[in-house]
Amino acid sequence: MATPIEGSYDGLAPFHWPAARKPLQTWYRIFGDLSSSVAPLVIIHGGPGFPHNYLLNHRALTDTYSVPVIFYDQIGSGLSTRLPETASSTDFPDFWTVEIFNKQLRQLLVHLKIEGRYDILGSSWGGMMGSHFAHTRPAGLRRLILANSAATKSLSIANRKRFREQLPREIQDVLDRVEKEDAWNSEEAGGVMMEFARRHACTVFPFPEDMMASIRIGGEDTTACYTIGEDLNGNPFKSGGYMGEWTMVGKAAMIEVPTLLINGIDEFASGDAMKPFLDEIPDVRLITMEGTSHSPHVEKKEEYMKIVGDFLAAL
Template sequence: MSVTEGTVPFRGHRTWYRVVGARRSGGRPPLLVVNGGPGCSHDYLDDLALLPEETGRPVVFYDQLGCGRSDHPDDPSLWTLDTFVGELAAVRETLRLDPVHLLGHSWGSQLALEYVLARPQGLMSLVLGGPIASAPAYQAETRRLKESLPAGVREVLDRHEAAGTTDDPEYQEACLAFYARHLCRLDPWPPHLVRSFTGMNRDVYETLWGGSEWNLTGSLKDWDVTARLGEIDLPVLVTSGRHDVVTPALVGELVEAVPDARWTLFEQSSHLPSAEEPERYRRVVGAFLAEVEAVAEADGGSRAAA
C-alpha cells in the first residue's frame, strides 16, 4: 500500500500530512480525516488507514498545527477556531482534494461542521464521529456522566478543581476513570491512542476547550451551531458509541436536525468505535461512502459538482 507524506504551508508554518493509498485519475474520491482533541495528533484514528486496502479509496490524515508531526509554534494567538478551520481548507486546497469525502471526529466534527456550513464546493459527503454541535449541551451531559463516577473519584476531581490544582497527578489519575468509561473502553488502550493522548498539547486544549471535558473554560465554551444544522446539504453519516462521552441523547438531537443524516450506534464502544470496533466501523463508513458515490453516478455526476 503506497504511503505519501509531506507538509502543507500554512500561516508561515508547516502542517504535516499522510496519504495512504494511491490517488488515481478516475479512482474513488479520497476521504479526508479531521481528528479530535483539541491538541491531539491524528494517530488514534490510524485504524482507518486500512480503508484503502479494503475499499480502494485513499485516506488523507494530517496533524493539526501545534500537534504531532506538524510545527509547534510558540504563539498562543494561533489557537483559535478560525486557525484550524483555515488549516483544514489549506490542506484540502494544497492537496487538490476535489471531490472529497470529509470525516470529522469529536473536536474534528466541530471543525468539519464549521467548514461545511461555509458551503465549500466539491464535498461529496460528511461523516461525523462522536459529534458535538453545542459546547454548552455537551458540558451539561459530561457533568451528568461525571456524577455517575464512584464517590471517591468525584471527591478527588472536585477537590482539585476547587483548588485549581488540576495539573496534580492525583487529578489526572482520577480523570482516567472517566476516560476508561467514556473515551475508550479497551484495556489496555491501544498504542496509537496512547501516542495521541500522551502527546497532547495542553496549551491548545486548554485555550480552546478548558480544564476538563466537564469544565469548559476555553474560547469555545459557548460555541453552538445547533440552529444551523438544517443548512447542511450533504449526505451525512453519524457514528457514536453506546457509552460515548458524546451521549446518544446529544447525538440523536443532531441527527434529527440534519436533513439527510443517518446514524450508526456502536453498542460495544464509547467515544472511539474506530478503535473499539474497528472492523465494523470501517465496514459502515466504507459502505456509506460507496453508496453516496453510486447515487451520484446514477444521477449523472457527483453531488459535489452541484
C-alpha cells in the same frame, strides 16, 4: 501494536495565516492513490491538539475499500507547526477559533489537488470542526461523517457531568477535592481521569499504541486546547472562552451533503448531544454502536469500518 504505515507517504504543505506572524506548515500522511477514481477521505482528528495517531487504523478503508485516506495534524499540534507563543491572549487576541482550522483544511485540499472531490470524517472535535467547515458549503465536498461529535459544547459537557455523578463515590470525592483545590495537573487527578477515560473515552485497556502516541504527543504542547477553552483551566468538566460558546445549532441546516453520524453509549456525544445535527441536517442518519464509547473505531473496529466504508461507497 501500532498501525503500520508501510505503503503510505507523508509531506508538508505550506499554510498561510498572517496572524501567526511566521511561516507555517501542515504535516500530512496519505494511504492509497489520490489519482484513483475513488474519492479521497480526509480524516480530521480531535482535541483540539490531540494529533492524528489514534485514528491511523482508518487505513483499513484503503486496504479494504481502496479509499485513499489522508491524515493531517491540525495547526499547533503533532508534526504540524506548533505555536506556544499564541497562549498569550494579549499578544494574539482571538487567534484560536474554528476559522484557523477551516483555513488550514482549505489550503491542504488545494495543495493536494483534491479540492474538487473529497469526503470528510471528523472524530470528536474533528467532527465539530468538520461540521462547521461543511456548513460553509465548500465546493467538492461529497460526503460527511461526524464520529462521536457533539453539536454543541454545552451538551458534551452535560454528558461529562452526568457520567461523573455515576462514578463510585470514592472517585467522586477525589474529583471534588481536586476541583476545590484546582489541582487538575496533579498525579491524583491524572489517575482518576484515566479511570474516567476507561469508562467513557475508550473501553479497550491498555489503550492501543496509536492512542497512547496521541496522548503523549498531544501533551507536549497544549496551547491550542487550553487557549481555545476546551478545558477551563485544566478542568475537563468545564469549558470556557471560544469553545465554551461552541454550537452548530442554526448552522447545521446549511450542510448540504449526505451526512452520517456515529456515536456510542455513555460517551460525550451520546444521547441528546447529536440531536441538533439530526434535527437540522437535511440528509442525515445516525448509527449508535452498542458496546462502544467515544472510540468505536477501536472498540468495534470491523463493524465501524464496514459502516463507514459502506456509507462512502453508497450511490
